[in-house]
Amino acid sequence: MKNPALSLLILCFSLSYFANAQDFNKPSPNSDYKIGLDYYQQNDYVAALPFLQRAADNHDADGQYTLGIMYLLGQGVTQDNIKAQTLFQQSAEQGHLDSQYNLALLLAQHKHIKEAIGWFEKAATQGSADAQHNLGVIYYKGLGVTADYQQAFKWYQLAAAQNNPYSLVALADLYRTGTGTTQNFVQAFNLYKRAAISGYPVALSTLSGAYFYGLGTKADPVKAYALACYAALYDEPEASFAENKQFVGQNLSEQQKQQANTLFEELQHNLNIIEQW
Numbered sequence: 001m002k003n004p005a006l007s008l009l010i011l012c013f014s015l016s017y018f019a020n021a022q023d024f025n026k027p028s029p030n031s032d033y034k035i036g037l038d039y040y041q042q043n044d045y046v047a048a049l050p051f052l053q054r055a056a057d058n059h060d061a062d063g064q065y066t067l068g069i070m071y072l073l074g075q076g077v078t079q080d081n082i083k084a085q086t087l088f089q090q091s092a093e094q095g096h097l098d099s100q101y102n103l104a105l106l107l108a109q110h111k112h113i114k115e116a117i118g119w120f121e122k123a124a125t126q127g128s129a130d131a132q133h134n135l136g137v138i139y140y141k142g143l144g145v146t147a148d149y150q151q152a153f154k155w156y157q158l159a160a161a162q163n164n165p166y167s168l169v170a171l172a173d174l175y176r177t178g179t180g181t182t183q184n185f186v187q188a189f190n191l192y193k194r195a196a197i198s199g200y201p202v203a204l205s206t207l208s209g210a211y212f213y214g215l216g217t218k219a220d221p222v223k224a225y226a227l228a229c230y231a232a233l234y235d236e237p238e239a240s241f242a243e244n245k246q247f248v249g250q251n252l253s254e255q256q257k258q259q260a261n262t263l264f265e266e267l268q269h270n271l272n273i274i275e276q277w
């Protein structure tokens with residue numbers, strides 16, 4: 001079976017969408033954009049289209065970004081990744097953070113990693129935790145660059161400071177293995193805890209492994225099993241959460257299993273109790 005103390009480093013390619021005007025970097029004074037956004041938020045994409053098109057034609061960064069999202073998702077228009085990428089680039093060149101990030105993702109998905117890195121760096125410099133995390137993955141895996149664990153550590157650390165769960169786990173893994181930094185099991189354990197509180201299943205399973213093996217903390221099979229049970233709620237066969245649950249619980253007494261089940265029920269109501277452990 002897979003060691004439950006191990007976790008995956010993943011490149012998260014979730015595009016940055018928006019729900020309301022507060023998600024944009026800078027409020028736009030363009031009236032076409034404002035009217036188009038109002039229609040967009042009402043899911044009236046056909047009515048939004050001409051206003052957002054005029055805003056984009058007038059070099060409005062928010063208008064270009066929103067129209068790019070519409071082409072990306074096929075909202076009121078025929079889905080077109082090339083048009084979406086063009087619009088994101090026009091907006092990104094004006095400093096629009098979400099456009100910079102989306103442009104980097106599209107470039108990376110099409111294997112233009114070196115160009116993607118430049119846009120990830122621009123978004124990361126503006127504070128995008130997802131961009132910082134992806135740069136960490138790029139340098140860790142050597143995607144389009146020479147692998148550099150210290151650079152990976154730097155970017156994971158920046159994203160982890162914003163409680164990005166993927167980076168919290170990735171940074172913990174670096175501390176656990178002493179990769180790109182000095183080995184520190186206690187620091188790794190504390191980072192796994194922070195990530196687990198967010199509900200990230202890999203973090204929950206990994207923290208289970210830390211309690212099972214006594215990694216950076218006192219071994220506690222009851223807490224290990226409770227966490228493994230919670231992680232197993234997620235249907236991700238490739239991550240072997242159900243297998244980890246079986247492995248961690250195989251030698252528990254009935255009393256220990258009852259104690260673990262009580263903790264499991266508490267976790268289902270409030271993951272923040274992990275902070276008190």
